[in-house]
Amino acid sequence: MVGDARAVLRRLQQVESAVRAAVARHRESDPQPDDPFRGLYLSDETVDAALAAGREPFSPWRTEGPSAVTRPGADADAGQPSGDRLAALAGAARLTPLDEALLLVALAPDVDSRFEQFYGYLNDDVTRRRPSVGLALRLCGLPEAAASARLRLTPGAPLIDLALLRVDSPDRPVLSRGLWVPDRVGGWLLGADAPEPLLAGLAGPAQPAGPPPPGAQPLARALDRAEARLAYLRERPGGSAVAVATAALDGAGRAALVVDLPRLAADPQPAELATVLVREALLTGAGLVVGPVQGGEPWAVWSRLIGGAVPVLAYGTQPWDPAWTAVPPLQVEVAPLTVDDRAAVWRDALPDRLAAGLDPAAATAQFVLGAPAIRRAAQVAAQLAAAEGTPIGEAHLRAGARTQNAAGLERLARRIVPEVGWDDLVLPPATLSLLRELAGRARHRDQVLRQWRMRPGGGRGHGVTALFAGDSGTGKTMSAEVVAGSLGLDLYTVNLATVVDKYVGETEKNLERIFGEAAGVNGVLLFDEADAIFGKRSEVRDAHDRYANIESAYLLQRMETFDGLAVLATNLRANLDEAFTRRLDVVVDFPVPDEAARRALWDRCLGPRVPRAADVDLDFLAAAFELAGGHIRSAAVTAGYLAAEAGRPVGMAELIGAVGREYRKLGRLTLESEFGRWLPLAVG
Known part of the structure; x- marks a missing residue:
């Protein structure tokens, strides 16, 4: 970092030389150089001298670095000293030699306080101790009216769009507006690497853990060839878009800056904060990992994020809407980890703390977890085992996996921690056999549905759905609790009072919220009295029948795409629509006990x-x-x-x-x- 600071200081010497020449020239044309009140008023002599001399550019720079402003088309990187952060920034932000010179002129007072006095003198105003636009252009050897040069300090130019340079006092004439460099940029140019304080709680660096997940390497190649500056990673349950994005950026030689997009969108000034994010990624050589995308983000946020200076990898669970941005993204599907991949992550996270003979992947096969969630679950399992003073067992692994459940479903359904087992059930052998089959389906669905592709096409989900039918009190809810407990999952019972609504379309919205939250939870979803919402479709005689049938049709489609484990319990099986029955994996009848x-x-x-x-x-x-x-x-x-x-x-x-x-x-x-x-x- 010392080399970085010296490189910038060496180039600031050229600014000082230009300022010295400008001061000397200014003194020659100053009619009252010894007036102690000069700069606080304008005398007749000063006005006459200004009218006679005009505003010519100062002498242009002729040495390395900023001297390139007088040589259009010169290579900005040629001759730059090794380790020069300004040169690296110029390449990343596509700055012209003039941009570099303007940045150095504005940075000078933050490095050497004498420049405040120099600029006050050259501005003919001791209170204005920053370079003005006009003064900066003249110090770069350019006339104040040079249109192409003035455009480098307006929106659309990289210095302004990336917030590398600020122009204050917009109510002033253009040439008298002040220039200053934000503290984060100036500190970074001098070798400081402290993160931007404005981003605390909003964004943070992330490092890849373990081997690259599937899909990371092709995305890394696209980033490395600059074929994709914007990508959208659609995350499926059990996938980890952040892990894929972080590994892809690492493969392309970049760090990852992970951004909480909902918090960014909720900020009072989201567009300005998005600019600061892009600048931080630019300074640190990182790419932005932005999400989860919810669809309601302001257009201005996207326009600032995808300016092209840094790669942006957005992620979310919903399809990408082309109306969100003018630039089409590279769309990547982030699939769940395979059984073998999950086993590898578990082994990597728990190399030598497991109980003898325990296979962590088999013990948690029913949990749909991504790689980061598995590592967090492994940490929790290790803590629980350490507290008990025992090796990590199956119960610890399942308890750790349950801690990765999202909390949103608990606001829509009642969570039950199972406290009963198979020995607590008193049911006929045939009924018990079907319940064990249901648990087996949940445990092996990845192998059967994903690896063996036993349910391809049609947009079908990888969930397991069962119907428990029988009179009240025959053990349906308790059986659901036993199945959940045998799998190490929690049971979530849906309260129909929070679902059914008298207004058209509201019931479907409530159910969609439940299904959406359930996608992020490893649990068993129990719809008690299911015939109330999964009833038969009827002949349309009036508008009520039509809307009731629309509700049932929606439920038919949504159940087929559900990826979790759902149990429908009913006292009146005959009231269920036959189309639901066809989509059920297991139907369990609970007889009255003999x-x-x-x-x-x-x-x-x-x-x-x-x-x-x-x-x-x-x-x-x-x-x-x-x-x-x-x-x-x-x-x-x-x-x-x-x-x-x-x-x-x-x-x-x-x-x-x-x-x-x-x-x-x-x-x-x-x-x-x-x-x-x-x-x-x-x-x-």
Whole structure:
């Protein structure tokens, strides 16, 4: 960096020589050089001298560096000393030799305070201690009226468009406007590398981690050949556009400056801040990684970002709209990592901390994660294992993967952390087999759908959708929780009150928000009472039927493109549209439990910790009362409260009383044929 500062200082000596010559010439034409108040007023003699002498250019520079302003067409880089940051900036920003000279003239007071006095003297105004446009042109050996030279200090010229040079006092005549160099530019030219403070919290550097992800190398070649100054990386779930962009820029010999585009667009002056971003990337030799693109960014932001000075790699999840920019981007699809790629990232992130025999990729196969998310998940897993003092196990890996879920879905659905397992289910073998098949589909969908391409074309997603059909209380929600828990995922139950809307089109918008947020979450999405929104289409008799059918048609299409794991639960399977059924991967029927299942449910719901009286007769409860699992659970909990209040173990008195209460909730009669000798306890 010392060499950089010396190179700039060496070139500023030429500015000083030009200023010395200008001061000497000015003194010769000054009628009152010894007046202590000169520059604060205009005497008659000063006006007469100005009229007689005119405003001729000062002597042009004739030595290395700025001397090139007098030699049009000369190579700006020729003869530049090694390590000269100004020369590097001139090449990157396509500055002309005149641009370099103007920049040096404006920079001089920030390097040597004497220039403030010199410029005050040459401006004939001791209060104006920066070079004016007119003075700068004359110091460069050019007349003040040179149109082509004045254009280098107006919008459209690189010095101004890249904020390398500022022109103040726009209300003044052009020639008396002051020139100054922003602190970040001046400091960088002198060797300082502190980042621009205006960008704190908005942009930051990023380094590639691990091997380049798929798609990075072709993009790097396009950047290296300058074939793409603007690219748009459309990110699919499980892909990482930032990782691809960072690796591509690294392959092209550039650093990456990652920009939070929504925060930039929300700034009160987004266009000015976008200019500062481009300037920072230019100074640091970086490319801009901008996103996520949401489609509502001001046109002025894009126009400043894609001026061509630095490559811009934008990313987002939605298709690119040609109306956003006048320059068409190179469009790149960022696909999810393959199973092998994910395994390689896991191995790279966790080289020697895993429990013996554990395959991290297999343990987290159901999670759709990009490379950066995998590395963050690995860090969390390592922290959890270190806190427990154990090697990293499957539970740690899955817990770390869950921390990478976006939080937006929790505002639209209720998150349930699974606390039950396969042993807690009391279901027929055929039903259990289908539930295990559903979990297996979620675990191996990448292999079957992506590697083996078992569902090609048609814009179909890579999700898994199941229907749980059965009466209330037969275990549909609990089964969804078990499936989620077996996969290490959270369960998100959609509240229909937040979805269904009486206004036309609003229900679809609410569902789209849910599906959109679910795309960034590794979880199981449960639509309870699904027939309310996935009902049959009907014959159109009025406008209500037509809009209801439009809603169902939208849902049919959206379910087919969904990439996650969704479960539809309904008490009325016959009410579902047949087109939905065709698109379902697994249909699970939940029957009302038989006597043997009811006995197992009573025993399971009471559990091993509840004290039981000697008179508890589970065989009688299972044979006498045809209740579904949910009702049995409710009755067991009620019996527990009754026993706790009475201060004794749970006995038949509490259990029969709880069943009687459950019957009354269901609107069923308490008959002696069912309750037998326990009837008084049920009606008491």
